[in-house]
Structures are given as C-alpha cells and as structure tokens.
Amino acid sequence: MDCPSEENLIRLALAPISGISTLKFDLGARTVTIEHAGAAESLVDALAPLNFGAQLRESRKIEAGEHGVVVSTIAIPKMDCPSEENLIRMALADTPNISALQFDLAGRQLRVTHTGDAEPLLERLTPLGLGAELTSTERADTVPAMQSRDDAGEARTLRWLLAINGTMFLVEIIWGWISQSTGLISDSLDMFADAAVYVLALFAVGRSLAHKRRAAHLAGWLQLVLAIGAIAEVIRRGISGSEPESVTMMGIGAVALVANIACLILIAKKRDHGAHMKASYIFSANDVIANLGVIIAGALVTWTGSRYPDLIIGLIIGVIVLGGARRILRLQ
Structure with missing residues (x-):
C-alpha cells in the first residue's frame, strides 16, 4: 500500500464489515490502524483478496474513554450545493483524525466525527469564505459506521x-x-x-x-x-x-x-x-x-x-x- 488508489481499495474492502469506527492510514509506514468491535482476523480476511500482503501486527482493547472521539457541529451559512460540499471535503481531506463527515445542506451545517481539537477544522474551512463557525463539540456515544457504496x-x-x-x-x-x-x-x-x-x-x-x-x-x-x-x-x-x-x-x-x-x-x-x-x-x-x-x-x-x-x-x-x-x- 503506497498510494491513494490502494487506500481507496482497502476502504471498499472493509466497508461491508460492521463495527468499524475509524480508519487511520499511514502510507509512509504502510500501515492502517482500525478501531473496531469484534475479531481482528475478520479484517485481515477481508483484505487478503487484495494481495497487498496484509498482516496483523497488533490488536489490543481500548479502555473506556481512551479513544476520545467527539462530534463537532459546524454551521456553514453559505453551503447549499455540491460544489461547496466538494470544496469542504477537499479542504479537510488531509486533516488527521477525522473518521466521518455528515453534511446537512438543508440545515447548512456539518457534523465532523474526530479526535483532538476542533480548531484545525476551522483553520481549513475559514479560507473558503463560507462563514464556517463552530457551534458545539460533544463526546460521541457512537461513531457512524462505514457504509457500503455502489x-x-x-x-x-x-x-x-x-x-x-x-x-x-x-x-x-x-x-x-x-x-x-x-x-x-x-x-x-x-x-x-x-x-x-x-x-x-x-x-x-x-x-x-x-x-x-x-x-x-x-x-x-x-x-x-x-x-x-x-x-x-x-x-x-x-x-x-x-x-x-x-x-x-x-x-x-x-x-x-x-x-x-x-x-x-x-x-x-x-x-x-x-x-x-x-x-x-x-x-x-x-x-x-x-x-x-x-x-x-x-x-x-x-x-x-x-x-x-x-x-x-x-x-x-x-x-x-x-x-x-x-x-x-x-x-x-
């Protein structure tokens, strides 16, 4: 695994598996860290047909409160079409620790599931001139599951x-x-x-x-x-x-x-x-x-x-x- 196209294949291969909360790719080290429920062997089995040489290096239990996943709601008053959604996705594409983006065009807001501080998100969105403003940040009870896409x-x-x-x-x-x-x-x-x-x-x-x-x-x-x-x-x-x-x-x-x-x-x-x-x-x-x-x-x-x-x-x-x-x- 050394390029975004292979990362995309891995995401597609893991999409049908329930219980996955976050994926963190490190193309330089050629590793992917997965927060999930259930046996880790099922993940390796899903990746095996890709012939990328996937091997399980480590699997450990995450203690309560360790993952620190939060959901930040950002109001974006000028977001009302897919061209603006596409710009936002591109602006946040290389921001670390984001596990999910949920767009609400009707309500003109974005919910970001992530770890760490919300300020780096605003620093990426402000130059777009869409009026992005953080309205709330709260601990995530659950993390949106990855969805299979056609x-x-x-x-x-x-x-x-x-x-x-x-x-x-x-x-x-x-x-x-x-x-x-x-x-x-x-x-x-x-x-x-x-x-x-x-x-x-x-x-x-x-x-x-x-x-x-x-x-x-x-x-x-x-x-x-x-x-x-x-x-x-x-x-x-x-x-x-x-x-x-x-x-x-x-x-x-x-x-x-x-x-x-x-x-x-x-x-x-x-x-x-x-x-x-x-x-x-x-x-x-x-x-x-x-x-x-x-x-x-x-x-x-x-x-x-x-x-x-x-x-x-x-x-x-x-x-x-x-x-x-x-x-x-x-x-x-």
Whole structure:
C-alpha cells in the first residue's frame, strides 16, 4: 500500500464489515490502524483478496474513554450545493483524525466525527469564505459506521450527468450568442459549473489530494474567466443595445429545463447513497429554478418588448457563477 488508489481499495474492502469506527492510514509506514468491535482476523480476511500482503501486527482493547472521539457541529451559512460540499471535503481531506463527515445542506451545517481539537477544522474551512463557525463539540456515544457504496453505479450516473451538462453548456452558449441572449449565455455557465463538479468527482477517484486541488483550481480559473466574460457581455449589451430573440430564449430554456429534469431523475435513484449524491439532487433542483428564470425572462421580453428582463437574469446568474468560481480558488 503506497498510494491513494490502494487506500481507496482497502476502504471498499472493509466497508461491508460492521463495527468499524475509524480508519487511520499511514502510507509512509504502510500501515492502517482500525478501531473496531469484534475479531481482528475478520479484517485481515477481508483484505487478503487484495494481495497487498496484509498482516496483523497488533490488536489490543481500548479502555473506556481512551479513544476520545467527539462530534463537532459546524454551521456553514453559505453551503447549499455540491460544489461547496466538494470544496469542504477537499479542504479537510488531509486533516488527521477525522473518521466521518455528515453534511446537512438543508440545515447548512456539518457534523465532523474526530479526535483532538476542533480548531484545525476551522483553520481549513475559514479560507473558503463560507462563514464556517463552530457551534458545539460533544463526546460521541457512537461513531457512524462505514457504509457500503455502489461506486461503479455512482460513476455511471456521474458520467451521464457530465454528458448532459457538458452538451447543454455548448448548446446554450452557442444559441445564446446567436440570439443575443445574455440569459442563455449565463445559464450555459451554470451548466459548465455543474459539469466541473462532476469532472472533479470522477477525477478524484484514486488521485492524490494535490491532483484534486490542481484540477479544482483549473476549473475555478476557467469558470472565473467565463463568468467575467458573461457579466462584461451583459454590461456591453446594456450600453450598446441588444435585441434578444424571446422565442429562442424560451425554446432553449425549455430544452435546458428538460435536461435538468433528466438529471434529477438520474440522481433520484442514487440520492440515498450518500451526502454527495443527495447534494447533487438539490443542486440540479436549483438549476431548474434558473432555467425557469430564463423562460420567464423570455416571456417578459415578448410581453414588454424590452431587453431588460434578459439582461437582469443574465446578470443574476453570472454573479452566482462568479461567486462559485471565487470559492473554488480560495481552496488552499
């Protein structure tokens, strides 16, 4: 065992075993320390098929109170989508002594099961600018058990989501330019932001933390450039004038709406398989609102004969995408 991909295989091999509370990997020493209930031999048996040469070095009973496992609840007011959840996971990825992360997007809080002090957690989260604040720390009566995941199934779902969002990014930005609609152009960037989340999720499998962060920063810079370009286009057309084609706005907006509903259907089958898939469901649901905003703006352009509904929705979505890019680039 000498790389993150092998660590991931070990986690998968041990996932079906009940009674495991924490896993602590030391890639340098090529060891894993496991806090668990039951016989240690069952762990070795589960690892044997991997052919990593797993051997039991030591097994001892942990005395009451020795493990010192606590649960810290952190309020994160600006956390409401999977791109932000992904940033938080990456920020905490190499923090020692964390055994579980439980995200509550609706309540905008994170529960971290860990040992030691909670301050290092806040030091990692503060640079993200999401307003992280420690609300409580209490001793854990139980430690969340590891859950078995259908990683292959989730990967297939993520690839479909990536294909849908990537295709709609191209469709909306091309037709947005042709129809002079800043609403469609900005909404295409929202699709791009979604696609970037799914690319990072797929890229993260078996990669080191440094690779993940480099990929995140690359996506963040590209998203930043596109968002600034979209906002600049809104300003330019606001000054020089534009004639957005309302029928095209409503038609392409409806296609994007159907695409996001398809994403919701795909994610609905997996949203109980973990916080990431549940967050993706909420994120796509929010995208449906943006699509409806473009369609309504198109209808208002037809009704009023004014270009301003298109400019307003384009500016709103552009600012939202710009904010997401800034948060990605704050990741240390």
